[in-house]
Every structure is written in C-alpha cells, then in structure tokens.
Amino acid sequence: MSEQIKTLKLAFPKTIPVMTGYIFLGIAFGILLNEKGYGIGWALLMSLFIYAGSMQYVAISLLVTAFNPIAALMMTLMVNARHLFYGLSMLEKFKSTGKFKPYLIFGLTDETFSVLCTLDGEKSVSRTWYMFWVTLLDQCYWVTGSGIGSLIGTMISFNTKGLDFVLTALFVVIFVGQWQDTKEHRPAIIGLAVTLLCRILFGSSSFLIPAMIGILICLSAMKKPLQKGVKA
Amino acid sequence: MTDLQACITIGVCVLGTMLTRFLPFILFPENKETPEFIRYLGTVLPYAVIGLLVIYCLKDVNVFGSSHGLPELIAIVFIVFIHRWKKNVLLSIAGGTLLYMVLVQYIFVW
Numbered sequence: 421m422s423e424q425i426k427t428l429k430l431a432f433p434k435t436i437p438v439m440t441g442y443i444f445l446g447i448a449f450g451i452l453l454n455e456k457g458y459g460i461g462w463a464l465l466m467s468l469f470i471y472a473g474s475m476q477y478v479a480i481s482l483l484v485t486a487f488n489p490i491a492a493l494m495m496t497l498m499v500n501a502r503h504l505f506y507g508l509s510m511l512e513k514f515k516s517t518g519k520f521k522p523y524l525i526f527g528l529t530d531e532t533f534s535v536l537c538t539l540d541g542e543k544s545v546s547r548t549w550y551m552f553w554v555t556l557l558d559q560c561y562w563v564t565g566s567g568i569g570s571l572i573g574t575m576i577s578f579n580t581k582g583l584d585f586v587l588t589a590l591f592v593v594i595f596v597g598q599w600q601d602t603k604e605h606r607p608a609i610i611g612l613a614v615t616l617l618c619r620i621l622f623g624s625s626s627f628l629i630p631a632m633i634g635i636l637i638c639l640s641a642m643k644k645p646l647q648k649g650v651k652a
Numbered sequence: 653m654t655d656l657q658a659c660i661t662i663g664v665c666v667l668g669t670m671l672t673r674f675l676p677f678i679l680f681p682e683n684k685e686t687p688e689f690i691r692y693l694g695t696v697l698p699y700a701v702i703g704l705l706v707i708y709c710l711k712d713v714n715v716f717g718s719s720h721g722l723p724e725l726i727a728i729v730f731i732v733f734i735h736r737w738k739k740n741v742l743l744s745i746a747g748g749t750l751l752y753m754v755l756v757q758y759i760f761v762w
Contacts, residue, residue, distance in 0.1 A: 611703020
C-alpha cells in the first residue's frame with residue numbers, strides 16, 4: 421500500500437497544471453450546460469462517461485439542436501480522431517498494465533496524454549500505478565470542475581471572457597517543455613506547420629482530418645532521418 | 653429534445669469517443685509484435701500532436717479580424733518567455749491566461 425501512496429505523491433505534482441486547466445474548463449462547461457437547461461446530473465453524467473473536454477463542448481450544441489444520432493456520431497468521430505494518435509503513441513507504454521489498461525485507455529484525454537508521454541523509464545508495477553493515478557486524478561479534476569460550474573454557475577458572476585485560453589496556455593507550456601527536452605525539433609515543427617497550413621486551406625471546421633493525414637505523410641517520408649534524433 | 657433523446661445523444665458521444673480511444677489497442681494487441689513503423693510513429697507523434705493541438709486551440713483566431721490575433725500572439729509570446737525563464741508550469745499557465753483575459757476584456761475591446 422505504501423508503494424501506491426508513494427507513486428501517488430510522485431504523480432500528483434505532475435497533474436497540477438491539468439488541475440488548473442480542468443477545474444477552469446470544467447466550471448466553464450458546467451455553466452454553459454446549465455444555461456441550456458441541463459443541470460448538475462447531466463454535467464456529471466457527461467464528465468464521467470464521455471470524458472473528453474472539447475467533445476463535451478460540442479455535445480452541448482448537439483443537445484440543443486434537433487435529435488440526430490448519426491450526425492452526432494460523425495461529429496464525435498471527427499472531433500476525437502486525434503485520439504487515434506495518442507493510442508498509437510501509448511501502445512508500448514500501456515503494455516503489461518493488466519487490469520488497469522481499460523481505464524488508462526478510457527481516460528486518455530489530451531491533457532492526460534501530454535503528462536504521460538513525458539514519462540520514461542522501465543516498465544514496472546509502480547509505473548503502472550503512476551499512470552493510473554495521473555489518469556484518475558485528471559478525471560477527478562474534470563468531474564469536480566464541471567460539478568462546481570453547474571452548481572454555482574448562476575451564483576457568481578464575473579466576466580469569464582478569455583478564460584478558455586487556459587487550454588491554449590496548457591498546450592503551449594507542454595510544447596515548450598517538449599522542445600527543451602529534445603534536440604530533434606522537426607516532428608514538433610511538422611505538427612505546427614502542417615496543421616497551420618491545413619487550417620488556412622480547409623477552414624476552421626474541417627482542417628483536423630487533413631492535418632492528421634498530412635502529419636502522417638510527413639513523418640513517414642522523414643522516417644530515416646528522424647529515427648536517429650528522437651529518443652525512443 | 654426529450655430526456656431519452658438527450659440520453660441517446662450522450663450515449664452516441666460516449667460510443668464515438670471510446671471508439672477513437674480503443675481502436676489502436678484493438679488493432680495492435682499486446683500479444684502480437686507491434687509493426688516497426690507503428691512503433692516509430694509512437695516516438696515522433698507525441699511531438700507533432702502537441703503542435704497540432706496548439707494550432708487547434710487557435711483555430712478560431714482571425715488575423716483579418718478586429719484584433720488581428722494580437723491578444724493570442726502577445727499571450728503566447730509571454731508564456732513561452734516566462735516558461736523558459738521561470739520553468740514554473742502553474743505560473744506560466746495562470747499568468748498567460750490572466751494576461752489574455754485582461755487583453756480581451758480591457759484592451760482589445762471593439
């Protein structure tokens with residue numbers, strides 16, 4: 421048991437940035453959902469079972485338009501297609517995690533992924549626990565945040581304009597951290613440049629899939645030179 | 653939308669999300685050797701994906717709009733600078749967000 425508490429103590433500080441982000445974003449989600457007439461029960465239900473930040477914001481809009489499950493499914497697949505990349509990146513890390521594996525995969529959000537992908541070292545029992553704690557803590561933050569937002573959203577009033585920038589800030593910080601971690605900057609530059617190009621070419625609502633395909637093509641084409649530079 | 657319809661819509665969102673999360677692990681199970689190319693992708697994709705996410709967050713910025721994306725640019729430059737200097741994640745995120753909120757609420761207001 422003490423081993424598990426020890427890994428919890430190691431995991432917690434790593435999740436602090438996600439905590440700030442998720443509490444803020446969760447509160448904003450709860451407030452918005454509440455505005456549309458869906459109270460705390462709905463907020464908790466969605467945060468427990470969908471558990472995908474940006475998707476839940478999209479789901480709010482799905483709930484206030486005409487009932488159309490097929491369109492909702494297509495929308496979900498489009499918005500969440502980037503998860504395929506996280507899965508591919510975690511195939512090795514999640515190996516031999518046993519009974520924790522389904523939950524680790526279920527909880528692999530943008531933010532949890534970004535914390536877990538900076539993790540290196542040997543596969544071990546404590547590493548499995550570490551990944552479990554990070555995933556669980558992150559979901560607790562998200563559920564708590566959306567619950568708080570739903571409850572007190574109508575009581576407090578302050579100008580939240582720009583608050584959603586917390587998500588951008590989080591990713592910029594991770595980007596800078598990764599940049600300083602490695603000498604091989606080309607994968608990061610490919611990610612930025614290809615996505616930016618696709619955003620300009622395809623517009624803000626349909627650039628994600630082309631960007632993902634473009635990134636795959638670039639990374640495939642540069643496999644030989646890139647394989648040496650990035651630490652495996 | 654009735655409560656039942658709302659439940660179905662949420663259920664569909666759960667299904668779609670889980671499909672995208674579990675698919676790679678179903679396609680490349682543990683007991684089989686993961687193809688070398690897929691393992692290579694696993695080492696370079698994390699860097700590329702964070703780049704993608706940064707742009708994704710900025711997708712609705714319009715450089716031809718009234719603020720020309722300046723609040724975003726200023727806040728990001730600030731975050732990069734303060735993060736390289738202090739290396740404190742919480743400070744960078746909270747500071748960057750606060751600066752951005754001040755910029756869009758008080759300075760770029762038209």
